[in-house]
Amino acid sequence: MIEMKDVYKTYPNGVIALNGINVRIKQGEFVYVVGPSGAGKSTFIKMMYREEKPTSGSIMINGVNLAHLKDNKVPILRRNIGVIFQDFKLLPKLTVYENVAFALEVIEESPRLIKKKVMEVLDLVGLKHKARFYPDELSGGEQQRVSIARSIVNSPKIVIADEPTGNLDPDNSWGIMEIFETINDRGTTIVMATHNREIVNTIKKRVIAIESGKIVRDEARGEYGYEV
Amino acid sequence: MAMRFNTLRRHMRESFKSIGRNGWMTFASISAVTVTLLLVGVFLVIMFNMNHFASKIENDVEIRVYIDLTATEQDKQALKAQIEAVPEVKEVEYSSKEQELKNLIKSFGEEGSSFRLFEQDNPLSDVYVVKAKQPEDTVKAAKKIETFKSVHKVKYGQGQVEKLFKTLGIARNIGLGLIIGLLFTAMFLISNTIKITIFARRREIEIMRLVGATNGFIRWPFFLEGLWLGVMGAIIPIVLISLVYYNIYEFANPKLTVPFLQLLPFHPFMWKISIVLLVLGGCIGVWGSMMSVRRFLKA
Ligand SMILES: Nc1ncnc2c1ncn2[C@@H]1O[C@H](COP(=O)(O)OP(=O)(O)OP(=O)(O)O)[C@@H](O)[C@H]1O
Numbered sequence: 001m002i003e004m005k006d007v008y009k010t011y012p013n014g015v016i017a018l019n020g021i022n023v024r025i026k027q028g029e030f031v032y033v034v035g036p037s038g039a040g041k042s043t044f045i046k047m048m049y050r051e052e053k054p055t056s057g058s059i060m061i062n063g064v065n066l067a068h069l070k071d072n073k074v075p076i077l078r079r080n081i082g083v084i085f086q087d088f089k090l091l092p093k094l095t096v097y098e099n100v101a102f103a104l105e106v107i108e109e110s111p112r113l114i115k116k117k118v119m120e121v122l123d124l125v126g127l128k129h130k131a132r133f134y135p136d137e138l139s140g141g142e143q144q145r146v147s148i149a150r151s152i153v154n155s156p157k158i159v160i161a162d163e164p165t166g167n168l169d170p171d172n173s174w175g176i177m178e179i180f181e182t183i184n185d186r187g188t189t190i191v192m193a194t195h196n197r198e199i200v201n202t203i204k205k206r207v208i209a210i211e212s213g214k215i216v217r218d219e220a221r222g223e224y225g226y227e228v
Numbered sequence: 229m230a231m232r233f234n235t236l237r238r239h240m241r242e243s244f245k246s247i248g249r250n251g252w253m254t255f256a257s258i259s260a261v262t263v264t265l266l267l268v269g270v271f272l273v274i275m276f277n278m279n280h281f282a283s284k285i286e287n288d289v290e291i292r293v294y295i296d297l298t299a300t301e302q303d304k305q306a307l308k309a310q311i312e313a314v315p316e317v318k319e320v321e322y323s324s325k326e327q328e329l330k331n332l333i334k335s336f337g338e339e340g341s342s343f344r345l346f347e348q349d350n351p352l353s354d355v356y357v358v359k360a361k362q363p364e365d366t367v368k369a370a371k372k373i374e375t376f377k378s379v380h381k382v383k384y385g386q387g388q389v390e391k392l393f394k395t396l397g398i399a400r401n402i403g404l405g406l407i408i409g410l411l412f413t414a415m416f417l418i419s420n421t422i423k424i425t426i427f428a429r430r431r432e433i434e435i436m437r438l439v440g441a442t443n444g445f446i447r448w449p450f451f452l453e454g455l456w457l458g459v460m461g462a463i464i465p466i467v468l469i470s471l472v473y474y475n476i477y478e479f480a481n482p483k484l485t486v487p488f489l490q491l492l493p494f495h496p497f498m499w500k501i502s503i504v505l506l507v508l509g510g511c512i513g514v515w516g517s518m519m520s521v522r523r524f525l526k527a
């Protein structure tokens with residue numbers, strides 16, 4: 001479970017990105033975070049994997065307050081949260097298999113387990129047959145599937161994504177959403193910031209709308225609600 | 229901190245890969261260490277040999293106490309006791325004027341025979357040859373002995389000794405200062421190189437942090453890379469200095485006939501220098517690397 005209480009974030013340059021956020025996200029929920037550009041969506045996402053610390057307020061994730069989390073405990077948090085970005089963040093010199101295995105190798109998982117888990121998630125995202133390909137030999141949608149595979153290979157309870165379909169054409173975007181739904185069906189919480197009106201209005205889920213650092217709308221099975 | 233064998237192997241592999249990947253950067257930093265250690269090595273060799281010469285000379289420094297011609301046997305005994313009582317004095321040896329004359333004649337070789345004339349009426353003095361416990365105390369001891377009764381005059385290579393010690397001291401300090409300066413330059417260069425390496429691998433590091441690798445884990449390959457760069461930078465200086473020193477020692481040393489101008493023997497001196505250079509190289513590399521990594525991982 002994720003719970004934010006009175007979260008404020010002022011960046012060092014004085015920009016107030018979050019202006020009193022209160023929200024509760026239960027385990028297994030699927031949440032869209034929408035809002036105009038510069039509203040604070042990415043900042044909201046960054047709070048959850050401790051990329052940024054709140055200026056004040058508390059962020060509880062499974063009973064741990066990230067506002068007071070020591071730096072040396074951040075790796076433990078990150079091992080239990082999958083993060084996905086618009087730009088995939090794959091390593092170009094590693095194959096698909098190696099990119100996914102990387103996430104487990106650097107947390108010193110045993111080689112036998114790594115092989116098993118990597119093949120499992122590659123199967124899940126439908127890229128088992130391209131395990132030996134390099135990222136630049138894949139389409140954007142395939143690359144994003146690799147990055148999703150990497151984010152879930154350690155079986156996190158929470159997956160957060162910042163505009164995961166931002167760089168993809170509609171076909172590929174639907175493919176990505178299918179994978180997210182599969183992951184969500186297994187009980188994983190999904191929090192996804194997006195500008196994709198079509199997706200939000202078709203695959204109906206909870207919608208949190210942020211404007212000027214405040215939550216202005218929070219509906220179960222909501223609409224995108226902005227004209228783009 | 230226990231580390232899995234697999235993890236260590238991975239860190240090794242990563243560090244070597246990075247060395248291979250950053251071809252010319254690697255070359256640049258190894259060169260920086262090479263140049264530095266070459267200079268440091270030469271300095272060390274010179275300094276140790278200078279020290280060696282100095283200690284030889286220092287040990288050779290003696291005080292010659294010329295005894296008054298009028299002194300009786302009793303006066304001489306009293307003077308000897310007095311000199312021996314000086315705390316800085318190690319040993320006192322008596323050399324009669326007949327002995328002195330013989331030494332003088334001997335030191336002149338062929339031409340010395342003309343001094344034979346003096347054998348009937350020896351104008352030289354009897355002498356006490358005094359050695360100080362510490363070479364640096366020579367002057368102090370000599371000054372004290374000068375004041376004693378029955379002393380005609382005291383000689384200890386006045387000025388020379390003091391000047392020698394002063395010069396050696398200054399040379400040592402300049403050498404040390406230069407070495408420290410060079411070391412810092414090399415460390416700075418390495419840290420800059422590693423910074424570029426880190427920059428080239430920033431995406432990898434970003435992902436490592438994202439998926440929950442610890443800072444310790446992230447640091448290891450860079451630590452090793454720095455170590456390799458430093459150690460590899462030490463190879464050429466070690467080989468080069470050893471070769472040159474070996475040749476100088478084998479061919480030049482036998483020609484140096486002045487007793488105190490003897491070079492330190494190749495073995496074990498060169499082993500020690502080699503180990504010092506190797507350790508120094510490793511330290512430069514690791515330290516330079518850690519400087520960059522620390523700054524990078526703080527954010
Ligand atoms: N690292 C930072 N330093 C300073 N200001 C920042 C930083 N990151 C974001 N901001 C500012 O904070 C505000 C919120 O930014 P944020 O990235 O959270 O918006 P967003 O909702 O994700 O926008 P978009 O839809 O364009 O991605 C913006 O005004 C932005 O300029």
Ligand SMILES: [Mg+2]
Pocket residue numbers: 041042043162
């Ligand atoms: Mg954003």
